[in-house]
Amino acid sequence: MSEYSNRTSASSRGDSYDDIDPWFDKLAALDEADPHRAAVREEIIRMCVPLAENIARKFRGRGIDDDDLRQVACLGLLGAVDRFDPVHGTSFLSFAIPTIMGEVRRHFRDQSWAVRVPRGTKETHALIGPAIEKLAQRLGRMPRPSEIAAELGLDRVEVTQALVAGNAYRSDSLDAVFRDDDGERRNSTAARLGTEESSYGLIEDALAVRPMLEALPAEERQVLVWRFSESLSQAQIAERIGVSQMQVSRMLTRIFRQLRERALAEPEAENHAA
Structure with missing residues (x-):
């Protein structure tokens, strides 16, 4: 194993895999029963693990754990090593990259769906x-x-x-x-989950106030719309209805007092009726 380990450390520098193909010639020359065959295969895999890890990193952030991606990519690498045939004349790198990426894509297709899809x-x-x-x-x-x-x-x-x-x-x-x-x-x-949503309180208030607003005279309801829905100033409202700004201020104060009194009196009235 020392010969293979030395070659591995020498060929693992950087991302170049230019010297990987001769190793497959060695692998093909060894008989299936030759004990050195397993050692050569192991060293090929060790040299190419960075390639699988690099491909796995390209698929990060898509909802699958990084360790799972690495394992799937390494599984694709094993398949590429075992199926590659140097007789066809292509380089191992050109065969391994699409093989590994295909394995990762199949994993996404088959495992990362939240519900069953054909x-x-x-x-x-x-x-x-x-x-x-x-x-x-x-x-x-x-x-x-x-x-x-x-x-x-x-x-x-x-x-x-x-x-x-x-x-x-x-x-x-x-x-x-x-x-x-x-x-x-x-x-x-x-x-x-389960935290109090502030908007719920606004909805409850709106539902409680709505019947009281509907009971107001049309002129007073219109003043409230201008003031709070259209954000008009008291002076602008006064100009529209032909009164002074002070009269508008008093009208709003009176409306608020009436609404508050009705809101506080309503529960008591309901209890009295009951």
């Missing part, structure tokens, strides 16, 4: 991304499903189904910690 729909979905990118550059806008279908030579319904199924591609873990726009780590999704 294989044909998954395969169509895998074609849609590159087609959208090409069409967007050509058209200067996002393409329609019919345009994507025409580009791929597929039925529009089939493409639409794949687009809809794409919503099932990934589900987030409740324990996943998310980052905000500044890259700061925030609470997990689970930690945020």
Whole structure:
């Protein structure tokens, strides 16, 4: 093994794999029963592990754990090493890269969907991304499903189904910690579930006040709309209805007092009626 280890350390510098092909000539020359064959195969795999890791890194951030990606890429590497035949005259690198990437893509296709989706729909979905990118550059806008279908030579319904199924591609873990726009780590999704939503209180207040507002005279309701919906000043409202700004201020004060009294008196009136 010392000869193989020395060759490995010498050939692992950088990302060059120019000297990997002669090792496959050695491997092919050894009989299946030769004990040196396993050692040569092991050294080939060791030299090419950085290649698999580099390919795995290209798929990071897509919803699958980094360690899982690395394992899948290494599995693709093993398949490439065992299936490569130098007799065909191609380099191992040109065979290994698409083999490893294909293994990783199959893992995404088969394992990363949140719900069960037919294989044909998954395969169509895998074609849609590159087609959208090409069409967007050509058209200067996002393409329609019919345009994507025409580009791929597929039925529009089939493409639409794949687009809809794409919503099932990934589900987030409740324990996943998310980052905000500044890259700061925030609470997990689970930690945020069940928290009080401030808007709920506003909805409750609006529902409680609505019947009281409807009971006001039309002129007073209009003043409230101008003041709080259209953000007019008291002087502008006064000009519209032909009174002074002070009169508008007194009118608003009177309206608020009446609404407050009705809101406080209503429960007592209901209890009295009961």
